[in-house]
Every structure is written in C-alpha cells, then in structure tokens.
Amino acid sequence: MPKLLPRELREVFVRYMCEGETIRSAAARAGVSKSGAWQWWGECGHMELTLRVGTRGIGPWPADLPEEGRTRRPLSIDDRVGIAAGVKQGASAQEIGEDIGRDKTTVWREVRRNISPDGAYRAAIAHRAAARRRSRPKPMKLSLHPGLCRQIEAWMDDGWSPKLISDVLARDSDTVTVSHETIYQNLYVQTRGSLRADLHRCLSLGRSRRQTRARGRRDPSPYKEAFKISERPAEVDDRAVPGHWEGDLIMGGTASNSAIGTLVERTSRFTILLHLPDGHNSAAVAEAMIREMRKLPEHLRRSITWDRGRELAKYAEIQLALDADLYFCDPHSPWQRGTNENTNRLLRHWFKKGSDLSTHSAEDLAKVAGTLNSRPRPTLNLATPADKLNELLLTAAT
Template sequence: MGRCYLQLSFEERIKIAKWREAKMPIPEIADRLSRAPSTIYRDLKRNHFDGGGLPELAGYYALNAQTMSEKRRALHRKMVQHPQLKAAVEHGLKAGWSPEQIAGRMRLEQHGVRVSHETIYRYTYSKEGRAEQFYRHLPEHRRRRRPRGYRRYQRSHISDAQNLSNRPDRVAERVEFGHWECDLVMFRKEHGKINVTSLVERVSRYTVVLRNEDRRSKPIMEALIQGLSALPADARQSITFDRGSEFSAWQRLKDGIGADSWFCDPRAPWQKGTVENTNNRLRKFLPRSTEPTALTNRYLRSICQRLNATPRKCLGYRTPAEVFEAKLVDIQNRLT
C-alpha cells in the first residue's frame, strides 16, 4: 500500500528556499527531505514569486510559498468557497445535529451544494476553523478528534428478571415497533436525588424524557406507566433496562400497561446501546453540572423536540418524529 501524500510543511519550505539559494540540486533536496523530486519541482513552480514587476525580487520564498499554498487549498474547501453552505452547517450544529446528520440530511433533501461529514470535520480542525473555534458547535465540543474508546460502567445486580437473551428476535432485530429502552441520567451528588429518565423507542429512535424526584424504583415505574399509557398498546409492548436497582419494580409495568421488561446481562448496559447513545446526546443539554431542581417539564419537552427533529443516519436521515408518527398511523389504520 502506497504512502499517503502529505503537503509540504512550512519548515520543509524554509529548507527548500535555503538549499535552492545555495544552488543545491533538486534531486539532492528531495533526498534530504525524503520526498519525490517531482514534489519539489511542482512546489517551486506553483509557489514561485514573480517579483511583482521587479524581476530582481523574483524567486522562491518560504513564507510566500506557504501563503500561496494555503490560499489555493482554501479555494477548494467548500465551506470557504460557499459562505451560505458554511452558515447552513453552522445552523445545524447549533441545533444539536452531528456533522454526519447534517451531511446526510443534505443528501436526502438533494441540496445543490452539499458536503460530507468528513469535510465538516476537516474544516472544523483547519487553521480557519480553529481560529473561529468552530469545534464549539460540535455536539461534544472537542478541541481535536479522538479515536473510539471504551466506557466503564458500574451497575448493581437485579434478580428475578427476564434476561435479554430470551427477548424475541423480532425485537432484537428492530423488526417490530413499540419496544423501548430505558435508563437514568444522573447529576452531581451535591445537587440532590433528582434525576431524569430517558426512554427511546428502538425502531424510530423517538425519545421521551421524564423528571424523577429520586431513584426509588416504584415512582420511576409509575412515571413510565403515566408517560406511555396514552399510546396504543402496540406502541408500548416492552422496555429493556440494565440491572440498576432503580428498575427493580419492573413487575408494575406489566400490571399497569401490559408491557414486558427485559434486562441486560450484569455489567453490560452497552446491550441497550440505543438509549446509551441517546444519553450522550442528552448531555449536550443536561451536563452533570446541571442544577436539576431548575428542570421544568417544558424544558425537558423542548429537549425531546430537538432530538426527535434531528435526522438520523440509521433512519435514512429521516427524523425520529417522522418515523414514530408514521408507525402510529400504521397502527391506527390496522385498528380501523
């Protein structure tokens, strides 16, 4: 596999300029820089200063060559070339959309000028993007991209539960609508016991967020019953939990709304990855430093509306709200 081509750096151009002034042959310059001679020839030709009407000033200068190269590269970056495109991307990021969601939605809506998610990331971490602190608009506000890592979880054991391995294939494979995943979003201990339930439907990725006054299981289950009871029975068939003690009163769901409960293996909450991913998205609006006593139902609903109006790659860049509403219409049509 060939080596990936890298642009000449400013330091390399300084050396080229010095060695050319000393009349060093280009093949020797290329050998010293571990570059192909064609790379040096091309840079000397493309970034040659013509003297601006003064032939005696013509030549190759490192700073001038670097500036010319950067300007030429910028012209080929869509977000520099098209300010309206950059504004549209920035608007999507500020709305909480990821670069991949923005790019996918542009393809779905067949925009005349659009970008890939990689182009958005490249601009974010380019010289121009860093100068504008564009990374602040990304969902996780990271100053630089990082490789995928692992997360550690600590959960207590819960007994007398239906294991996830017994969950029907139609649920596991997201074939059937009406199956949810649930978790709690916690805040710093000094803020008290108030927390938030995050609930996500597995097919549509539709999100519901509920406030809890503490981590007692019975009130949490009662809140789930109240929150889901307005839906048709086919839209609330089961909920998958991890083995946290806050879900120990799971039998109440069956008695209250007829919903089954499924539980991940011990210390394996990643098995309900949909809600774990949603929790990461929620942290943009509900960081751990949040003062939970100030959380109102109106604010939590506004968060849900933003998440459910965000296009998702797994949905063909449709929004969770669009898919969820279509599934409810299908249920209504079957009942009539």
Template sequence: MDFEIRDRSVVQGRRRLTREREVYLALVGQGVGTAEACRIVGINIRTGRRWRNGRNPTGRNVGAAPITAVTAPSVRGRFLNEDERVYIADRHREQVTVRQIAVELDRDPATISRELRRNAHPVSGDYRPHAAQARAEARRSRPKISKIAANPALRQAVQDGLDLRWSPEQIVRRLRRDFPERPELHVTHETIYQALYVQGRGELRRELTKALRTGRAMRRPRRQTQQRTPRMATEMVMISERPAEIEDRAVPGHWEGDLIIGKDNRSAIGTLVERHTRYVMLVHLPAGRTADLVRDALTATIGRLPTHLRRSLTWDQGIEMSLHQQFTIATDTPVYFCDPHSPWQRGSNENTNGLLRQYFPKSTDLSVHDRDHLDTVAAELNGRPRKTLGWDTPAERFAKLLAETS
C-alpha cells in the first residue's frame, strides 16, 4: 500500500498525528470515504473511525490518552459552521464541559448544549459533526410555511382570541393549557406577531392588529441601548458613585426626590424626603412638570434650607430632571440618579409617596391643590410618630437639627 501523506508506515506509538488528522478530517469533509481517506493519509482505518466518530466508551480504547483538539476556528457567524462543529465534537469526546467549549468558541453555552442535543444521532446519541452540519442545513431551509398558515384550526383559534382583544401571549398560554396533547396548536407569541406584521404572509387578517393594545398597523422595532437618545442634557452621576455616608443615613442633609403624577399625566406634585429624619417637603408645581419648572421649584424649596442640610439629592431618571446641572449650580447640591427600574434605591421617598396618595388619590387633578394645602399635608405627615425614629416625629428630629445650626 502506498501512502501519499506519510513516507513511512511503521508504528509511531502514541505520537500525536496532528497534521494527519487535519488532512483526514478535511478529506472527509470533502466527501471522501473513511477507507479512502485513511489510505491517503496513511493511518489505520480504526484510527480514522475513532477520529470521525469518537471512542467507544465500553471498548478497549477507554483508557487511551485523549486526542488533542484542533485549534478553535477564528471565523464565526450567526450560526455554527462545520469547522465549529468539528471542534465541538473533538472537545466533547475529550469530556470537556459545555461551558468550556463555549468559552473557547466565543459562543453562548446554550448554543453548544442545544447543538449537542438537537443534532446528535437520533438513535445512538453520538455527535458526528458532518452529519450534524447536514441536519442543521436541512432544518434551516427557506422559505418555510408558517405554522399558522399551515393549520386552519390554529389560525382560527388565534383569530378568535384577537377578536376578544386577548394579547398574543394570553392566546398561546391558553392554547397550551387547554390543548396540552395537541402540539400542532402550540406556537410562540412572536409567531403571532410575525403573522400580523410581516408583509405578504397573509396568515392573519391585517385588521386584527387593531385588537392589539398598541393598535399599531406597523411594528415599531426596539432600539438598541446605545442608539437611544439620552434623557439628560448633561452626564448623570449614578447612585453607585454616591458617598458611603449617604447610605447609612448617619449624616443629615441628604434628600430623596420624585414626582407624584395626577390625572392624564397633566399635573404633578414634587416630593422631597430627608433620609436621616424622614422629614417631608412638598414642591408646588401648578403650571406643569417641564424641566425648567421643576428646576425652579426645587431651587426655591431646597434654597430655604441651611447649607449643611442640603448636601445631596437622589432622583430617578425622569426627564423632568434633565436640567439637574443648573439646579446643582444654583443650590450647590449634587444630584445622584438611580438605576432604571430600581425604586428601592429611593426607599424613603417611595414609602412617603404611598402615604401621600391618601391625600392625593391617583387619577385626580393635582393642580387644584394650592401651596397652603401642600404645607398642611406635609406638616401632618411630619407630625406622625415614626417607629424607625424611636417614636419621635420627623418634625421633632428636624427641629433639633435646625436648633443645632442656630
């Protein structure tokens, strides 16, 4: 037998046949049979089968040294390619963990786990990279008929749900609950959105989009975080950069602020809570809550305090504070911003806003309350004994601070 790759056919023991293995796998990938590829490379056919299919866990090779994996492919796209599948097979045979393989390929661990589960041999469960590539390509063939278009019963069920103004998620959850043994009626809510919005499909009547809560005839894509327009005209200082003295409430003069909103978002009242004493001040906003009006009202309210009692203000990322830098310049009070959707970072203020709703119910016009009424409500709240203050009132604690100043 003549060998085209190796000039000697003598046994080489446990030497790593790295180059031979690369050539062998390339030949197999080109469609060359196992026996012919082994002949060209100059290896035993059993070695070729082991390289292609992996070791038999119950056979004589169970104690053999693991085969060194080839270098991880550097080119990657949205889907796994054949080189990556060969690499996964190599490392999987060496019993490397899914997470380690994912790190080496710069892929999500779920991608590797799903690949080994979906594209393995349906009977033996062995993962063979070239067969896996063929299965993936067959599964990815386009165009495909939508599940909704192919199933009249499913299409009718979805249309009935939309006629009742159910959301797509409510529809799919109810179908799964009511028909657990009929997988042909199981879809995702994204499939319904695609059927409604993608032009030219026609699985669902286009006028059904009016039944959605948005009522849009066109789908509005979500913008990436880096593409969103910044809310603030100047850079925010986040709560993570707030000094440690503010966290433990030991030092007075640090405030939390927010707005409570009235009917149809047309009126608002500003709320300020001092973290050390829980003292409340209400900010009158009779003309609206635009950034300039909020800036002026906060400046007037905070400006009445002594310097040592206006050390900082913590606010959420509402657009009403977009002129925060001008407020800081006017009052010498730095503003710190909470993380998005994190109301617990202003816990005292959120608690106070809940108490204020007893005086200013939701869905009412807050512009009807004048300055005197706001002061009366604030005084009543500040006169309540508080367990966290040892049953002192916020007004008593705040009065002590003012007395120490004078």
C-alpha cells in the first residue's frame, strides 16, 4: 500500500470516525497518533462526539438504544421522574436504566446520592441538589467558617502542623472537620485562601510553595566513634520502659555560633531544652545536661543517645554524675535518634535556622518547652507529653 500524504491520511481518519469508530480506534486504524487525531477531529467543524453509553467497544451503535441515550449528558428532570417511579415500584437499577435509556450504574449512583432517610427518592429535590453541586466555582470549606479559620491560625502560630490540626478537629469537633490537604490548599493557592497570607511561615519548613520530595537532607557527622548504639539494651527500642532519652544541639546562625541543647524522652516525647549562653563546648553542654536532668527521678534517666558531636567529649563525667549510660549513633545516621530529630524539626517553629539563638533566655526556653509538651501528639493518641510523663511519675510512685 503506497504511503499516504497527511491530507489523505486525515481523510481516512475522518471516514473511520464517521463510521462510528472511537478516537482511539480510528487513530490506530489510520496509523496516526492519538494527540494528532484529537486535533484533526477538533478542526473538522468542531463536531460533537457521540459517545456510547455503558460500553467501551467499537462498531456501530446498537439499534435498540434510544436516541436520547446515545450521548453522555446529565440526568434531566424527566430521567429523575422515571427513576422516582421505578424506586417507588421497587424496580432494580438495571430495570430503571433500561426504561429511561441510561446505564444501571448511573441510576444506582443517583439513587444512592439522593435517597432520603425514609427510603424515598424525590425527583424535584434530587434535581435541585444536582444543580447546586454543578455550580462553579465552589467556595472553599474554610471560607464558610471564619471562626474555624481564626482557630487554625492560632494553632499554627503555636507551631501546630495542618495534619495535627485535622486530627484534633476530627477527635473533638462534632460539627465541622477539615482535612490537612484543605489547609495546605488555603496556604499555597492564593486564589482559594481563607487563612492569612503569611501563615505558611508557621510551617516547619516555612515554604511559600510546595516542593516535591526529591531529596532528603542529612546532617553530617564527621566525628570519630565513641560508643556504638548497637550496645543499647533492647528495652530502649520498644519504648516499653521510660527513662531513655535522645539528645542533640539545635544550631543557630554561623555568625552567632549559638546553640540550644534538646533532650527528648522516647516513651512520652517529653522535651527538655538546655540553655547554653556561654557557648556549646563540651564543658558547657555537660554542665547544662547534668543540671537539668538531675531534676528528674533516677528511674527516668536510664540512658542518653547522642549524635557524634564534640560537644559531648565529657561524656564520662555526664555518665558518672547522672548514673546513666550514654550511647552514640553510627556515622552519618541521625535517623537512629529519630524521636529527637522530629522534635528538633518542631522546635524550628520558634528557633529559625540561621537566627541568633543566644537571644533566648532560660525563661524563653522553659516557655517553649512547656508549649511543646502541652501539644497533643498523634503518636500518643493525641495525648500530651506532659500528661504522659505525669502518668509515668504516678505509676512509679504507686
């Protein structure tokens, strides 16, 4: 067969379409791409495609298919009157579909969507509801509840994530709930926003637009190994026994060379912040850690897991003063103290990267730790770390 010119090929494709083929099958038989076929068909007088109902096959239309049932069209009021009569008579979705010339699935979905609590289907009410659902543009859910918007803004100002807000609303609210995706859309799509335009700065990453999860970031640990995390007892991993902590430093800007120490209890997620006004050398970190952890009872300071920083060079003194074992992560493995890493990420809401952390007083750190410890945590079934720690203390006292 001689090779056809583009004009002749187009005529062949159009002929197949006029015979009742679909776009895909006509393009395949003519040997053209599907995108090119769509462009050609759109240029042929913008003819409306007649799509078959209830089947994806190719070939001529069934002779017994009603004319009004051969196009994909919304249900009319007449269709809904027929559905209402069929439902009242107890007919099946397939029988009703055959009567009105529509697919049984269309009928089944229509009835399920508009059936009343008493089991009746009313055509007029269903038709009005369908018109409301088709109206565009639809208002965002948060735009209908300004009070909820103010509550979400207050929570995010305290560092709550959209997912945590969604979980708390689902647990506590009997009327209005909102998904975390709706909150993100209000933050990132300016035309749909009902929240403050600057609220994205309260997110842990502070981004004004979304980014793909293309790369993960790791904090380098170029220091020589001291103790191995593999030497920890098994009770640390399953979080069954309280008193095992993970720690690290939150670093400030390079110019300030400031830092804040963080300690997180693995079972309760209770957080202690170490004030380091005189720098973060090994002596200052050891002094702050001993001072803060001595406030805890002995059964709540069993072990500490730290990253490979030189700030813990005096680990022997810490172990002796606290009577607690101290373990170090493997090289380049910050994920081995994941509880502390996640907590540090939450703390960045108050302690921004690149900022001067020496401006925060001990009272400021205590206030931030109190706010974080009173926040519901999904990992604790929305209990707070403070409540969990109090429970552990009462259990020990009993």
